[in-house]
Amino acid sequence: MSDCIFCKIIQGEIPSAKVYEDDSLVAFRDIQPAAPTHILIVPKKHIDSVNALAPEDEALIGKMFSVAKEIAAQESVAEKGYRLVVNTGAEAGQTVFHVHLHLLGGRDMRALI
Ligand code: 5GP
Numbered sequence: 001m002s003d004c005i006f007c008k009i010i011q012g013e014i015p016s017a018k019v020y021e022d023d024s025l026v027a028f029r030d031i032q033p034a035a036p037t038h039i040l041i042v043p044k045k046h047i048d049s050v051n052a053l054a055p056e057d058e059a060l061i062g063k064m065f066s067v068a069k070e071i072a073a074q075e076s077v078a079e080k081g082y083r084l085v086v087n088t089g090a091e092a093g094q095t096v097f098h099v100h101l102h103l104l105g106g107r108d109m110r111a112l113i
């Protein structure tokens with residue numbers, strides 16, 4: 001996807017603060033953090049949103065959660081708690097249409113939905 005900002009980050013055309021990378025996923029710090037720890041876990045394969053997931057993406061999506069768990073420990077938020085969020089569609093607040101998992105931690109989020 002030539003006009004996708006996350007594809008550009010994956011291809012190194014736009015810089016990012018990467019915290020993890022393997023053959024299928026990358027994770028980097030959100031440019032506008034909503035919490036002290038705010039990391040985006042992103043598949044290298046371009047998928048618009050959860051609405052565009054195919055059965056063959058199931059392992060990839062599962063791996064996003066496994067990597068989130070590892071990053072939460074690395075960022076020292078695993079014990080206190082963290083939130084994993086996937087916005088899907090405009091009304092849910094999705095602004096980048098390349099599927100991604102937000103990892104948010106380091107502050108009290110109990111009063112928020
Ligand atoms: P969404 O609203 O689609 O669930 O989340 C998109 C996220 O991507 C937002 O939290 C936004 O701050 C972040 N973002 C948008 N552009 C960039 C960028 O160029 N670099 C980084 N690191 N994050 C970005």
Ligand code: ZN
Pocket residue numbers: 001004005006007008045046047097098
């Ligand atoms: Zn993309």
